[in-house]
Amino acid sequence: MxxxxxxxxxxxxxxxxxxxxxxxxxxxxxxxxxxxxxxxxxxxxxxxxxxxxxxxxxxxxxxxxxxxxxxxxxxxxxxxxxxxxxxxxxxxxxxxxxxxxxxxxxxxxxxxxxxxxxxxxxxxxxxxxxxxxxxxxxxxxxxxxxxxxxxxxxxxxxxxxxxxxDCVLEPDPVIEKRLCGDCGACADACPFGAIDVEKKVIAGVPGHQMEVATIDYRVCRSCPNGAMAGPGRGDRPDRGAAACARACVVRLEEAGKLANKFENRFRKRKPWALDLFHRPIGADEAGNPAYLGCAARADAREK
Ligand code: SF4
Ligand code: SF4
Structure with missing residues (x-):
């Protein structure tokens, strides 16, 4: 083998x-x-x-x-x-x-x-x-x-x-960071500021490490914007369909960075968002939730 x-x-x-x-x-x-x-x-x-x-x-x-x-x-x-x-x-x-x-x-x-x-x-x-x-x-x-x-x-x-x-198999090379352009779209899409891009930690394989924002999973646990819990999985919620991850899908697809391509774009309408009490909150022109200064954070980063 x-x-x-x-x-x-x-x-x-x-x-x-x-x-x-x-x-x-x-x-x-x-x-x-x-x-x-x-x-x-x-x-x-x-x-x-x-x-x-x-x-x-x-x-x-x-x-x-x-x-x-x-x-x-x-x-x-x-x-x-x-x-x-x-x-x-x-x-x-x-x-x-x-x-x-x-x-x-x-x-x-x-x-x-x-x-x-x-x-x-x-x-x-x-x-x-x-x-x-x-x-x-x-x-x-x-x-x-x-x-x-x-x-x-x-x-x-x-x-x-x-x-x-215990089988020795030919390894694959570690690839360097090339997809995430630190665009911050994931953080901007979070209505609660749970992704702190100002406070980064170092993660990954030595020699190929990268900076990752601090995520406040206590906030994610209460997030009604697509975060989910699953049986037997501890208390870190799954974020794969949450507003933050869907913003990342949109950003990477629009940048043409993904090999799995589609005829039609993923995001067809302005994204929705709920506050912690599950009440709909508005979105600004860029589609970021108009809540807790998301747009202000995005503006500040662009300056
Ligand atoms: S799961 Fe919700 S609270 Fe957590 S980072 Fe994503 S959008 Fe923000
Ligand atoms: S949206 Fe995706 S590509 Fe942009 S900073 Fe977040 S993780 Fe990186």
Missing amino acids: NAQELKRYAREKGADLVGIAPIARFESLRPERSPISIFPECRSVIVLGRRILRGALRGVEEGTNFNSTYGMFGFRWLEDNFLSRTTYDVTCHIESHGFEAVPLFGYAPDGMPVGHPVAEGKPAPNVIVDLDFAAQAAGLGEIGLGGFFLTPEYGPRQRFALILT
Whole structure:
């Protein structure tokens, strides 16, 4: 089994994205977030992705259907059924070739249950691998200023799962930041100022790190503009269909940066927005919510 054959098999099983990182790229991660803690003999980390259909965002973009469009096909079913199935099939395939393979979901660690270390020197279970780091290490894309993982194919529209294996596979090169132009559209689209582009943190693979805005997920948890929670996922809300991520889709598509192209533009009408009490709030001419100084922030950045 080699990398090319494995990728072909993964795509046959529904993967839209497949990348491979050597385990050496994870040495900088702390044990609580590292695949090495889960499988010390791991030699390769395989990152599998399935796209979030642009059409799965449509109901949220129009503000008329949240759950049977994105909630199922873009979030819970996509992650827990479609992507899980792809991951399981690829894992079985690797083990059929005599290599151990550990399938892992791609949930965020925030608020996930933490137990007690079972022995000295071991991190407490459950270790949850830093997914954005893994996807970047596997050469699939970059972490955008707004905290979304961006791929050249779909921008922020995908979900990932991982497989750790003791099989040595040819790795993919890490790609540099080239999609996110720090445009700030994600921050401008947030009615609550939850994306602080003035306060950045450094994230990503050493030697290829990038600046990411601080996200106040406490605010996102109450956001009625497309943020969602899912069962078993801790307390970081999913932002894939929220106003911030849809603004990013619009910006990257308009800039012609994404390989997955469409006949018609995604944004067809002025975006809607709700305040924290779920009351509609207006939008300015640029489509930014006229609330809590979003337009003022955008103006200030342009000066
Ligand atoms: S999920 Fe809502 S509150 Fe959080 S950054 Fe996006 S638009 Fe703002
Ligand atoms: S909207 Fe602009 S700044 Fe925000 S993540 Fe997307 S490309 Fe980067």
